[in-house]
Amino acid sequence: MQNLNPARIIVRRGRDLMIIGALVLLAGLVIGSIGLLTVLLFSSPVFGLGAMGIGVLVVLTGLALMARGLSLRTENEPAKMVAQALSSGLGADYTFIRNLSRRGLGYIDGVLVGPPGVLVFRIHDQPGVFMNEGADWLERKGGGAYSLSRLSLTRECVADVVALRKYLAARNLAHVPVYAIVVFTHPSATITARQPNVPIADLRSLLNVIRGDYMREARIDAKSVQATVKAIYE
Numbered sequence: 258m259q260n261l262n263p264a265r266i267i268v269r270r271g272r273d274l275m276i277i278g279a280l281v282l283l284a285g286l287v288i289g290s291i292g293l294l295t296v297l298l299f300s301s302p303v304f305g306l307g308a309m310g311i312g313v314l315v316v317l318t319g320l321a322l323m324a325r326g327l328s329l330r331t332e333n334e335p336a337k338m339v340a341q342a343l344s345s346g347l348g349a350d351y352t353f354i355r356n357l358s359r360r361g362l363g364y365i366d367g368v369l370v371g372p373p374g375v376l377v378f379r380i381h382d383q384p385g386v387f388m389n390e391g392a393d394w395l396e397r398k399g400g401g402a403y404s405l406s407r408l409s410l411t412r413e414c415v416a417d418v419v420a421l422r423k424y425l426a427a428r429n430l431a432h433v434p435v436y437a438i439v440v441f442t443h444p445s446a447t448i449t450a451r452q453p454n455v456p457i458a459d460l461r462s463l464l465n466v467i468r469g470d471y472m473r474e475a476r477i478d479a480k481s482v483q484a485t486v487k488a489i490y491e
Contacts, residue, residue, distance in 0.1 A: 258347040260340045261354045261490055262333075275323050282319030288312035335382040335442040336367040338460060343369065346464040350479070352486045359489075362424045365417045369467075370485050372475035374434035376467065377421060379414035384445035389453045410439045411455045421489075428488045433481055436471050 289312025295305030336355035343353055351371035358364045367378040386397040389411065396406035414437045422435050439457045441448050450457050458466040477485075 258340075258344045258349065259352040260344065261352060261486075262356050278319045278322030278324075280319070281322060282316055285312045285315030285317075285319055288315055333366055333380070335380045336378070338442045339367055339378060339380060339440055339463070342460045342463050346468075347371070350482065352482075352490075354486070354490050357489065359424075361427075362420055363417070365421070368421070368489060369471075370482055370489070371472075372477060372479075372482060373472050374436060374476050375421065375425075375485060376471045377414060377417045377435060377437045379410050379417065379437070379439045380442060381408070381410055381439065381446070382442045384443045386447045387441070387449075389439075389448065389450040389457055391452060392454045411453070414439055414455050425485065425488060430481070430485055430488060432477070433485050434476050438467065438471070 289309050292305045292308025292310075292312055295308060296302045297305075299305065333356040340353045340355055343351075347353075347369075351369060353367060353369050355367040357366075357368060365377060366380040369376040369378070387406065387408070388395040388397075388403055392411040392415075394406040394408040394410060395403040396408070397403045418435050418437045422431075425431060425433050425435070437455045439455055440463060441457070441459045444460075446459060448457055448459060456466050456470050
């Protein structure tokens with residue numbers, strides 16, 4: 258199995274955001290300076306105060322863009338653990354792409370591309386006792402009863418699937434099927450399920466789960482597999 262991390266794309270995107278943010282910040286300072294000069298030089302401060310307010314907003318926007326550029330992570334350690342668990346059971350016709358972040362697609366923990374199609378991963382790396390019912394997640398804390406959790410792993414995973422299907426369709430790959438799975442990587446996490454909308458697994462059960470669902474049949478040819486990897490990774 259090929260294991261890829263598009264770090265260069267993420268680094269480039271972060272650099273672009275930093276440059277755009279710096280330009281927006283500079284524009285905000287210019288607008289604010291014009292407003293300040295107007296207030297100082299003219300008796301009617303309405304225009305000047307308005308320009309200063311707009312300048313402050315533009316400066317804050319620039320700072321937010323720069324902070325976003327700095328915050329983009331170039332690695333996803335839980336996704337690396339998933340890749341290691343997959344590598345022992347998958348051959349060279351499979352490619353796992355982790356830490357995926359692209360315009361028009363958003364952020365996805367990882368995707369597996371192979372003859373069965375594409376499998377989207379939503380990965381949770383925290384300990385706890387969890388139960389999945391349909392699209393809802395319950396959590397038990399301190400040995401008490403299960404209560405509704407703030408986790409929305411299933412819905413987030415489904416949203417990633419929808420986004421990836423649209424992304425592939427725009428690149429003439431609408432025939433490539435896209436599936437989903439939620440994976441827990443922490444060794445202390447306990448998971449159970451009742452009629453889950455999306456398959457769930459931990460690292461120990463991961464290969465068995467995908468063999469019983471995603472890998473049941475080959476659905477696309479090698480050319481489509483290569484085109485899909487290229488569309489997602491390059």
